[in-house]
Every structure is written in C-alpha cells, then in structure tokens.
Amino acid sequence: MSDARTEVLARVRQALSDVPSDEKPEDVFVERGYRTQWEQASRSEVVDRFCEVLADYNARVHRVVSSELADRVGRLCREHHLRRLVVPPGLPAPWRPEGVELVEDRGLAISELDGMDGVLSGCAGAIAQTGTLVLDGGPRSGRRAISLVPDHHLCVVEAEQVVALVPEAVAGASGAVRERRAPITLVSGPSATSDIELSRVEGVHGPRELDVVLVEPGP
Amino acid sequence: MSSVPLALPLADARAPSPSQAFPDAARAALGDTQLRHNIGHATKTIRAKRAQVVGELPDWEELREAGRAIKERTLRHLDTHLLELEASIGRAGGVVHWARDAEEANRVVGDLIAAHGAREVVKAKSITTEETQLNEYLAERGIHAWETDLAQLIIQLGDDSPSHILVPAIHRNRAEIRELFLRTLGDDAPADLSDDPRALAEVARRHLRRRFLSAKVGISGVNFAVAETGTVSVVESEGNGRMCTTLPEVLISVMGIEKVIPTWRDLEVYLQTLPRSSTAERMNPYTSLWTGVAPGDGPREFHLVIVDNGRSRVLADTVGRQALNCIRCSACLNVCPVYERTGGHAYGSVYPGPIGAILTPLLEGFERAGSLPYASSLCGACYEVCPVKINIPEVLVHLRHGVVDHAARTGGARARLAPERVAMKAMATVFSSRRRYESAQRAARIGQWPLTRGGTITRLPGELSGWTAMRDLRPVPRESFREWWRRRSGPGGEGA
Numbered sequence: 001m002s003d004a005r006t007e008v009l010a011r012v013r014q015a016l017s018d019v020p021s022d023e024k025p026e027d028v029f030v031e032r033g034y035r036t037q038w039e040q041a042s043r044s045e046v047v048d049r050f051c052e053v054l055a056d057y058n059a060r061v062h063r064v065v066s067s068e069l070a071d072r073v074g075r076l077c078r079e080h081h082l083r084r085l086v087v088p089p090g091l092p093a094p095w096r097p098e099g100v101e102l103v104e105d106r107g108l109a110i111s112e113l114d115g116m117d118g119v120l121s122g123c124a125g126a127i128a129q130t131g132t133l134v135l136d137g138g139p140r141s142g143r144r145a146i147s148l149v150p151d152h153h154l155c156v157v158e159a160e161q162v163v164a165l166v167p168e169a170v171a172g173a174s175g176a177v178r179e180r181r182a183p184i185t186l187v188s189g190p191s192a193t194s195d196i197e198l199s200r201v202e203g204v205h206g207p208r209e210l211d212v213v214l215v216e217p218g219p
Numbered sequence: 220m221s222s223v224p225l226a227l228p229l230a231d232a233r234a235p236s237p238s239q240a241f242p243d244a245a246r247a248a249l250g251d252t253q254l255r256h257n258i259g260h261a262t263k264t265i266r267a268k269r270a271q272v273v274g275e276l277p278d279w280e281e282l283r284e285a286g287r288a289i290k291e292r293t294l295r296h297l298d299t300h301l302l303e304l305e306a307s308i309g310r311a312g313g314v315v316h317w318a319r320d321a322e323e324a325n326r327v328v329g330d331l332i333a334a335h336g337a338r339e340v341v342k343a344k345s346i347t348t349e350e351t352q353l354n355e356y357l358a359e360r361g362i363h364a365w366e367t368d369l370a371q372l373i374i375q376l377g378d379d380s381p382s383h384i385l386v387p388a389i390h391r392n393r394a395e396i397r398e399l400f401l402r403t404l405g406d407d408a409p410a411d412l413s414d415d416p417r418a419l420a421e422v423a424r425r426h427l428r429r430r431f432l433s434a435k436v437g438i439s440g441v442n443f444a445v446a447e448t449g450t451v452s453v454v455e456s457e458g459n460g461r462m463c464t465t466l467p468e469v470l471i472s473v474m475g476i477e478k479v480i481p482t483w484r485d486l487e488v489y490l491q492t493l494p495r496s497s498t499a500e501r502m503n504p505y506t507s508l509w510t511g512v513a514p515g516d517g518p519r520e521f522h523l524v525i526v527d528n529g530r531s532r533v534l535a536d537t538v539g540r541q542a543l544n545c546i547r548c549s550a551c552l553n554v555c556p557v558y559e560r561t562g563g564h565a566y567g568s569v570y571p572g573p574i575g576a577i578l579t580p581l582l583e584g585f586e587r588a589g590s591l592p593y594a595s596s597l598c599g600a601c602y603e604v605c606p607v608k609i610n611i612p613e614v615l616v617h618l619r620h621g622v623v624d625h626a627a628r629t630g631g632a633r634a635r636l637a638p639e640r641v642a643m644k645a646m647a648t649v650f651s652s653r654r655r656y657e658s659a660q661r662a663a664r665i666g667q668w669p670l671t672r673g674g675t676i677t678r679l680p681g682e683l684s685g686w687t688a689m690r691d692l693r694p695v696p697r698e699s700f701r702e703w704w705r706r707r708s709g710p711g712g713e714g715a
Contacts, residue, residue, distance in 0.1 A: 004317040008527045012298045012476065015535035019295050025481060028292035033281035034488070053501060107515065110432050110466055130494075130502035143516045144465045144507075148458065149432075166502075167487040173508075174483050177448055181311050181510040183517060184450075186490075188502035191458035195370035195386050196393055196416040198261040204369065204420050205427065206458025206505060 038129070038164035046128045050162045051214060053131030057189025058202050059210040065218025066094070069156065073097040073120065076154060076211055082117040085154070086146050090139020091122060095156055105146050113145055118152030119207075124176065126162045127169045133157065133212070134169055135185040136176045144183055153187075153207040159216045240590040244565035245557075257392050258382075258562045262553045268499035269550060269604070275501070276491070285488045287608035290544035293480055294534060300446040300479045301525065307449025311511020313521040321351035324526040328353060328438065328471055329360050331522055335469055337362065337436045341427075343453060343463040344368035345440025346547060347473050347526060349381060349569040353438075364438065365430050367459035369423050376403045382563030382571060384549035385497050390562050393419065427459070437467035437518070441474035442546070443489060444523070447482045451523060452508045454493060464507050470518040476530050477543040489546060492606035496548035529582035538617040539581045544607040545574055551601035551611065557594055566591060573601035577614040585625045592618035663695040670694075 002010070038046065051061045064072045074097030077085070084101045086108065096102055103116065122140030123133045133155055135141040147153055163169050169186075176182035191206030202208065248254060273279050293300055305315040318324035328348075332340055340357070342364045348354070354364045354375075366375040373388040374381055377399050381387030388396070397414040400407075400422050407426040412418060442454045451472055453460040464470055480486070486508075494503040512521050534540055552558045552572030563571030568579040568588065576595055580588040592615050601611040649659045670676045676692040678684060698706075 004319050004323060007319055008317050008476065008525070008531065009298050009301070011527060011531035012301070012534060015531045016295065016297065018537055023295070025292050025296040025299060028288065028295055030285060030288040030292055031281075032285050032488075034278040034285060034491075035281075036487075056501075057504070114432060127502075132502050137513060137516050144461070145517075148461050148465055166491050167484075170484065170487040170490065177450060177483065177508070177510055181513055183510070183513045184506075184508040185461065186502065186506040186508075187504065188500075189504050191456065192504050193369045193416075193420055193457045194498055195368070195373070195388060195457075196396060196419055197257070198264050198386060198389070199416050201416045201420045203417075204424055204457035204459070205367070205431065205462055 034167075035165060036167040041164055043159075046164045047159050047162050047214065047216075049164075050126055050128035050131060050157075053128065054189065054212055055131075057131060057192075057210075059131070059189045059212055061212050061214060063214045063216070066215050067218045069095055069213065069215050070097045072213060073154060073156075074099055076213075077118075080118075080152060080209070080211075082152060082154075084116055085118050085120045086113060086116045086142075086150060087120050088122070088140060088142025088146065090142075091120065092140075095120075095122070105142055108146075110145060110149060113149035116150040118154060118209075119146050119150045120154045120156070121147055122156045122158075123161065125169050125172050126157045127166055128162055128164050129166060131188055132166075132169070133187040134173060135187060136173060136182045137184075138176065138182065141185075144185055147185070147187070148206060151207055152209040152211075153190075154211045154213065155187075156213050156215060159214060162214075239567060241565060241567070241594045242590060244567060245561040245594070248561045248565045251562075253392070254390050254562050255560060257390055259559055261386065261389050262559050265499050265553050269496065269553070272495045272499050272501055276495070282488055282492050283606055283608050286492050286546075286606055287544060289480060289485045289488060290541075290607050294477065294540055294543055297476060297479070297534065300481055301476060303446035303481075304444055304449065304479050305525075307446060308451075308511055308521075308523055309449075311449045313449065313511040313523055316522060316524045318524055318526045318528070320528050321526075324348075324351050324473060324524055324528065325353050325356040327524050328473065329357055329362065331469070331471055332357070332362055332436050333360065335436055337434075337469075339363040339365060339430070339434070340436040340438050341365050341367050341430055341434040341459075341463050341467065342371075343437070343439040343455065343460040344371050344387075345438070345473055346381075346384065346569055347440055347475050348438070351473075351526065351528065353473070365427065365434075367427050367431070367457075367463060368455075369420060369457060369459075372423055372427070373399065376400070380564065381569060383552060384547050384571070384574075385552075386549075390564070431459075431462040431466055434463075434467045436469045436471065437463035439463050439470065439472045441472050441478050441523075442493070443486060444474055444479045445481075445483050445486065446479050448510055450483065450508050450510045452486070452506060454490075454503055454506050456498065456504045458505055461505050461507055464509065465517045468518055469520045469522070471522045471524065473524045473526060475526055475528070477534075477545075493546055493548055496546075496550040496604065496606040533578070533581040536581060539577065539614050541609050542574070542578045542581055542614060544609050545578065546607055548606055550604040550606065551609075554600040554604050555595075556598060556600070557596060561594075566594065573611045574609070577609075577611055577618060580618055580622075581614075585622050589622045589625070592622055657699070657701065660695055660699055664697065667694050 077100045087102045089104050124136035125134035190202045190210040191204045192202045193204045194200050316327045366372050370388040383389040393414040408422045443452045494500050558572040566575045568575050570578045576591045597612045649655050671694045679687045
C-alpha cells in the first residue's frame with residue numbers, strides 16, 4: 001500500500017492524461033489585460049480616493065501635516081478615552097503623543113495585549129482603490145497580535161505610501177514575503193460581519209474601532 | 220472528449236450527501252415561507268450591491284479572464300504546483316500532510332491535536348472541513364471544535380447545517396438567531412437581548428473571546444496557497460480568521476488540492492475578484508497571508524493538510540474539470556432563480572446552488588447526487604457572474620448526459636427504456652433529417668388536437684405528464700415557418 005502523498009499525486013497525474021507530456025505550466029497562456037497602474041490619476045486624487053473608500057467602511061480618517069501628527073493622535077486618544085496604547089518598537093519618535101502611556105511590544109503576552117486600550121501602529125503600504133492598509137510585521141506595523149487583540153486601532157499612513165491599485169500593493173509586499181517570510185495582513189475597515197440577514201455590522205472579533213491618520217509632508 | 224469516470228460512486232466518501240432527491244427536498248423547502256422570505260430578501264440585497272461594485276471596475280472582464288486562465292494553468296499542471304507548494308512550505312518551516320479522503324484528513328488533524336494534548340480548538344470557517352465532517356470526527360475523539368465565524372456558530376449552536384457558501388445561516392432571520400442565543404449561550408446572552416444584528420454580534424464576541432485568547436490549537440481553511448512562496452491565505456471579515464491563525468501556538472490549515480495557485484503575483488487577480496463577488500465589497504475587512512512560521516510572530520508550528528477526497532476524480536473529467544476553478548465566492552447562488560426559491564438545504568450538500576449542482580455529483584458520483592444536475596433552468600446567470608468563468612450550464616448539460624448514460628449502464632432494460640432516454644433518442648433521429656422532422660410536425664398537428672384547450676396544452680398524457688405538471692405547452696402551429704416560406708416564395712423560390 002502506498003502512502004497518501006504518492007497516491008494523491010498518482011491520481012492527479014492519471015487524471016491529467018489528456019495534457020501533452022511536453023506542455024509546461026507557462027505554455028498555458030494567461031492574459032493579464034487588467035490594469036496594473038492607474039495612469040490618469042494624480043497623487044492627490046489617489047490619496048483622496050483612499051480616504052473616501054476607507055470612510056465608506058466606517059473607519060474614521062483624519063488628514064494632517066507631519067508637524068501636527070503627534071498632537072492629533074493625542075487628541076484622538078483623549079476623545080476615545082485611550083490611556084494605554086501598545087506600540088511596535090519601531091514607531092518613530094515624532095509620531096508618539098504626549099500624555100498617553102505607550103507600551104512598546106517586546107513580546108507581550110496575549111493577556112497583556114487584552115488589557116490595552118488600543119494600538120498605535122504604522123503600516124507598510126495602503127491601497128486607494130480598496131481603502132486597504134497593508135501590515136507586514138515590520139518595525140512600524142508590529143507583530144500581528146498587537147493590531148488584533150486591542151479593541152481600537154490607530155494607524156498612521158504616510159501619503160506617499162498610498163498606491164492606487166491592488167496589483168501595485170501585491171508587488172510591493174513581494175520583497176518582504178520572499179526575503180523574511182513576512183506575514184502580511186490586509187485591513188480594510190474595522191472588523192465586520194454580514195452573517196445576519198446580510199446586513200453589515202461593524203465590530204466583531206477584530207478591533208471594533210479604526211482611526212486612520214493620513215500624514216502629508218508639512219511646511 | 221471527456222473521459223468520464225463520473226459514474227463511479229465514491230466508495231470512501233463520508234461527506235454529507237443528498238439523502239433525498241432534489242425535487243422532493245425542493246418541494247419541502249418551497250412550503251417554508253419564512254425560509255423563502257429570508258433567502259429572497261438576502262439574495263436580492265446582495266445582487267444589487269455586487270452589480271454596483273463590479274460596475275466600478277472597467278477591467279472586470281479582463282480580471283475574470285485572467286482568473287480563469289490562472290486556474291486552467293494550475294489545474295493542467297496540478298502535480299507540479301502541489302510539489303512546489305510542499306517544498307516552499309517546508310523551506311518556510313511548515314509541515315505538509317497529504318490525505319486521500321475525508322477520513323484520512325480528519326485522522327491527520329485529530330492526531331496533530333492529540334499530540335499537543337489539546338481538548339478544544341478554535342476553528343475559522345472552512346467548507347472543506349464541513350465536507351469531511353471534521354467536527355463530528357473530533358467530537359468522537361473527545362475534542363471540541365469551537366466554530367468562530369458568526370454564521371458557523373449559529374449553525375453549530377442550532378445543530379443545523381449550512382445553506383449558503385458565504386453566509387451559511389442565511390436561512391435564519393434575526394428573531395430566530397436571538398431565540399437561539401438566549402436558549403444556548405447562558406450568561407453570555409443577556410435576558411433583555413434585542414434582535415439588532417449589532418447586539419447579536421456583540422454576544423458572539425463575548426462568547427468566543429476567552430476561547431480565542433486561550434486556545435492552543437487553531438484550525439482554518441485556505442482560500443489560496445501560493446506554490447512559489449509557500450504563502451497561505453485566509454480571506455474573511457470578522458477577525459475570527461485572524462484570531463485562529465495568529466494567537467494559537469499551533470495552526471492546522473486544511474485545503475483541497477485545487478486551492479494552490481502558481482505565483483505570488485496571481486493573488487493580485489483574486490484579491491480583486493473574490494471580495495466583490497462574495498460580500499459585494501471592494502475589499503473584505505481582513506486578509507491574512509502567512510508563509511510558514513514567522514519567528515516571534517504567530518504560531519510556532521504550522522501544518523498544512525492537502526486533501527483529495529474526490530477532487531482528482533473531478534479533474535479527470537475534461538468538461539467538469541473547470542468546476543475546480545471555484546474560489547467559493549457564492550455569486551452564483553445569489554443570482555440563481557432556483558436557489559432563491561429553494562434555499563441551500565434542498566441541494567443536500569455542503570456545496571449548494573449552481574456550483575453545488577455540478578460539484579457535488581462530480582465529487583460524489585451520480586448514485587448519491589444524480590438529481591442535482593437537473594436543479595437548474597440553464598438560464599446562464601451563474602456563468603455570467605462567475606469570477607473564474609466556470610461554464611456551469613455547459614457542465615450541467617454534460618452531467619445530465621452522464622446521468623442518463625449511467626442509468627442505462629447500471630439500471631438494466633428499464634433504465635434503457637426510460638422515457639427521457641427514449642424520447643431523446645427519438646428526437647435525435649427526427650432532428651437529424653429534414654424529411655423526418657417535417658413529417659413529425661405534421662403528425663404532431665394531428666395528434667395534439669384532443670389535448671389543446673384555448674390554444675394551450677396544459678396536460679400531456681401518461682409518461683409525458685411530468686413535463687406539463689409545472690408548465691403549459693404551446694401546441695405545434697397550424698403552419699410551420701418552412702411551410703409558410705415555401706408557400707410565400709412559390710415553387711423553386713425556396714433558395715438554399
């Protein structure tokens with residue numbers, strides 16, 4: 001009796017007896033006629049579109065210039081009564097607000113993360129077409145668990161990180177995946193469900209609140 | 220052209236199977252007005268939303284074509300891609316297991332859980348493990364699997380079965396779900412619980428949270444597995460998928476052999492077409508993509524179980540093979556006039572709707588699912604919305620042919636003389652010659668007069684009565700087009 005691996009592969013090969021033996025995968029033509037760039041759009045249109053689409057998911061979007069960033073984050077924390085935030089170790093110093101306790105993640109236990117009021121992170125990229133944040137486990141995104149367990153996610157996006165279309169973001173994440181097996185998480189709005197009568201409800205198991213702060217280079 | 224091994228029943232399948240033929244199950248479902256209302260409302264809502272978000276993409280047709288072609292490339296060289304996937308995952312610190320059938324897949328998962336001494340696991344939605352009936356198997360081994368997707372939780376608590384690929388509890392409305400939670404969730408559901416979906420989702424969050432935070436083993440399905448990089452992905456909305464794939468120490472993901480895609484770049488197609496086709500969103504809230512084990516981030520152990528369970532049989536059917544393109548979006552269910560009226564349970568399978576009508580008989584054989592290829596009016600709406608261009612009507616017709624042939628081969632003289640088969644054979648003879656066709660028309664005109672009432676035939680006699688039980692028939696007209704043409708143009712004017 002052969003093992004499962006051998007037998008499954010043998011069944012597959014037998015099922016494909018109609019495929020010529022000299023055919024290679026790349027001989028099956030894949031026409032990529034879809035858009036891989038959004039040529040007509042200007043930078044500001046791309047960023048505007050990102051903010052619009054994200055707001056459509058009931059995420060809150062705040063646009064600031066870089067000199068205002070830390071103050072704005074501080075104000076958001078006060079408005080939402082966020083006193084203790086977990087942050088990834090690589091969060092740049094100028095992004096860190098005053099008057100809020102920031103706990104750097106050096107391998108915090110899940111129960112400790114559960115005790116946080118929220119998380120303040122950056123991201124590895126963003127997609128205008130779909131209002132998506134790309135997290136890559138890097139120094140600004142942090143470990144997957146820190147943007148998952150706390151109930152409120154504040155995410156800083158730099159305007160130049162926003163690409164127009166999904167294919168650009170997939171290409172952008174490719175290096176991190178190949179070089180350091182980076183876990184990639186795409187986040188498009190707060191957690192949601194449509195399981196009850198297909199009516200959308202925001203806030204299930206992932207963070208129920210998502211604030212995105214979009215930073216443009218300031219004066 | 221097809222080498223059709225469809226007729227063989229799947230001896231090793233333990234999957235849920237149609238216990239009742241589709242027409243009988245459908246008749247029962249049609250009598251349930253609550254069910255029809257729930258499903259009608261939900262499918263109508265999502266059809267409109269889908270049309271809107273699909274309409275936003277000027278390159279939708281190009282994305283569909285690329286999605287189809289990538290799957291064709293994958294399937295025609297499936298062995299190559301599976302081996303590449305296995306090697307990539309191994310390099311990334313994961314372990315690949317293979318399973319010939321449902322029983323073997325369940326045993327592999329059960330043994331892994333037992334090896335870690337876990338008595339309970341958290342589980343993200345996975346239709347493949349519904350197919351293998353993993354939860355029931357684990358229960359026999361004393362392991363409880365917590366379903367964490369809201370709809371799957373509703374199904375599990377109600378001891379119910381899924382009726383839709385994307386929203387398995389679509390047949391339940393908010394009032395029914397409230398009742399269920401009050402009855403089954405104890406302290407997690409307050410006595411004054413309202414039926415607002417927001418309040419119901421909050422109860423589910425409370426109920427599952429401590430399980431997520433303490434689970435040692437997580438189980439998930441797989442949407443796409445990239446051969447080139449060894450990256451596995453789960454596409455979801457609630458965050459339960461992230462919880463199950465991130466927090467436990469050990470992650471076990473179960474996938475059918477057809478879920479592999481060749482390259483990282485191929486994701487750029489499906490990450491656009493899947494969310495718009497399934498939840499009618501530009502993008503689903505969360506997509507997790509992990510590559511083996513990432514040090515210090517997420518599970519310390521990753522196992523991928525690759526399951527055949529009838530798929531290689533589907534692959535061998537050169538017409539039916541395209542059913543394996545399916546990315547489980549459920550767009551075909553939402554547009555199907557038959558599904559809209561009967562709901563998912565009538566299909567008697569974890570794969571309901573148009574895709575189920577082809578996939579179930581292909582996976583399980585006609586003995587178990589021979590009535591499903593008829594659960595369609597062949598209107599073609601499913602093909603039009605399919606983001607990987609599965610020509611469902613084509614496969615349905617192919618399977619109907621297979622059902623009739625199978626019956627003739629296995630059923631003896633009675634099946635060989637079955638009215639449908641005899642009628643089709645007679646029709647083929649008549650249609651193949653103009654002379655025979657025209658004389659048949661003349662004969663019909665004479666034969667039909669006793670049946671025609673007010674210009675319509677409402678009841679055919681004997682074996683043919685099945686056709687008119689649900690529909691009227693227009694009688695053969697007094698004069699055919701050919702006869703009219705001949706009369707109009709005179710002798711010699713017939714032309715070609």
